[in-house]
Amino acid sequence: MAIDRIGRSPLERTLSHRTVSVVFVGCGYASDFYGATMPNYPHLKIKGAFDIKRARATTFVKEYGGRAFDDLAEIMDDPEVDVVVNLTPVAQHASVTRAALLAGKHVYSEKPLASTIDEATELVELAKERSLLLSSAPSTVFSQSAQTLFKAVGDGLIGTPHVAYASLDMGALAFMPYREWRSSRGIPWPYWDEVPNGCVMEHAGYQLSWLIAMFGPVVRMAGHTSLQLAEKWHGLRDVAPDMAMGFLEFANGTVCRLSIGWVAPADLSLTVVGDEGTLSVADVWQASSAVMWRRRAMTSGKTNAYLAEPEPLPFVSPPTRHRYTDTHDLTVGAGIADLGTALSEEAQPFLSPDFCLHVLDVSFRLAAGRGVMEELTIPRSDDVKLAVKR
Ligand SMILES: NC(=O)c1ccc[n+]([C@@H]2O[C@H](COP(=O)([O-])OP(=O)(O)OC[C@H]3O[C@@H](n4cnc5c(N)ncnc54)[C@H](O)[C@@H]3O)[C@@H](O)[C@H]2O)c1
Structure with missing residues (x-):
């Protein structure tokens, strides 16, 4: 102490x-x-x-x-x-x-x-x-979208979840005017740090934190990384891989195809597929991205249209009043707020050390891109808090 x-x-x-x-x-x-x-x-x-x-x-x-x-x-x-x-x-x-x-x-x-x-x-x-x-960080698990998705999965809206497709492809960064990006106080975006850190270490956590909160720790995984646009980073050396693909299996049996990259056009979506339907968020970087629910529908004949039209779910939490309206709305202060509340309640924050360590461990394994299936020594389930009760 x-x-x-x-x-x-x-x-x-x-x-x-x-x-x-x-x-x-x-x-x-x-x-x-x-x-x-x-x-x-x-x-x-x-x-x-x-x-x-x-x-x-x-x-x-x-x-x-x-x-x-x-x-x-x-x-x-x-x-x-x-x-x-x-x-x-x-x-x-x-x-x-x-x-x-x-x-x-x-x-x-x-x-x-x-x-x-x-x-x-x-x-x-x-x-x-x-x-x-x-x-x-990241603390986007506290966003309206994340909280609404977690509750819908927990309430069984799509039955048992089986598969997730998750992407954090932010577009071909090397072709963007990233050297000109400035924050609201005029501070340059530190591309000299971010590009060598690479897309996985910078961005995988945004999807992994949601997936682990819903499905529990990763128990098996394989990752593959590559550097596709090596020649396009003018004047930058030590560029990390700009494309990563992961195949993950979680403690509750859900499997996931994950892509993280700075090559493909922007796709920051997450779709969870259950035996009773699907739930999708179009952009995990926007705190108020709609959560769309498609129920399983009756089919007849030779049709693959077994899902009803998408319906937006009402958000389960109110929007935050103060937003940083730059490119994305990441609810960053929410992680500190959670830690502040945990302090007064003598509890651990939702983003506990073990949760953060597990997200990081999976990120490092993905970044290493060994391309072989690895069994993970998973944290004890009571060390990693889950947003979805199983
Ligand atoms: N840039 C983004 O879009 C973004 C978004 C989300 C999270 N992040 C994360 O936020 C962190 C900071 O990123 P950033 O973009 O603000 O970087 P930055 O380089 O713009 O800012 C870092 C600041 O830390 C200062 N600094 C360095 N060493 C210090 C020390 N020992 N003590 C005190 N100050 C020190 C630097 O002078 C600089 O002003 C990184 O971990 C990054 O991954 C960045």
Whole structure:
């Protein structure tokens, strides 16, 4: 149990505040997604921000609140900081998260938790050892679309789920003007980091988190990756594979065809096929993408039209008021809000360390693209929370 300088445990410290105090470390492109959506969560208070580029922290706090911290040590020494939100580049994730945990702070990290599974596991163990909460993006499982889909699957609207088709193909990135992309505060999109990280490490989690929340941990999988547009990244070296295909089998027996890529035209859809119909979301990057239900219909004669026309399902949760209306609506603040609530309830966040570690493990295996079926040592089922009761 990590005790702070005035002798309080993390929980006592949190409960002593009416709200949970949050500091952002790293105020680059993605920080605008967070700053813009934080007012949705009144139990979170932006205490401030720090960036090694001081001007970025200054403009962040001017826009979204709190004060600019001078360095990491100042944050770590501040007993009023409950949660560190780690929005640094991937290569910095482990060191910043480790420093925060060692200082007794709870951590919400952008994905991935760390650059290697060993480092991520070490962070998870450190958090457990110190009774601190650790959680990680993506948090789109909290979107209206995800919550509505999960409830529909759980309620048995499509009977037993058997197959899922999931895609996070964002279009041919190499042919887009990605060097000109700017956040709302004018911060350039860091293509020099994202492209070498590759499509799997950047984007697989958006589909995997939904699939694992519905069907349980992955028990068997195969992945294949390739670099299709190697010659098209002018001036960029160390480009990671831009196309990945995965074949996954989940604990409840559902199987999935997954594609993640920067080659094929945009397709960010997820379809779940059950024996009583199908459920589809057209875009998992839009918090309010409609959930379409097709019931199994009576057929006669030689027809393959065994499904009724698509019907939109009413959303089971309200929309968030504050949205970052750039290209996609990722409900990013929802993950910090979940961690904040978990703190007050003395519980683990839905995106628990074991859940995040499993998403990461599957992502690394997919990125490795070995092309052979692997049996996974799955986390205990009570370590990975499920949104759908089985
Ligand atoms: N760019 C996106 O569209 C996007 C979307 C969702 C999630 N993410 C994730 O968000 C994270 C950040 O991405 P980004 O696009 O904002 O990157 P970015 O490079 O624009 O911003 C990172 C910031 O962190 C600062 N920094 C680096 N090391 C630091 C340290 N040790 N302490 C404090 N500040 C430090 C940098 O100066 C920079 O301002 C990554 O994990 C990325 O995967 C990015």
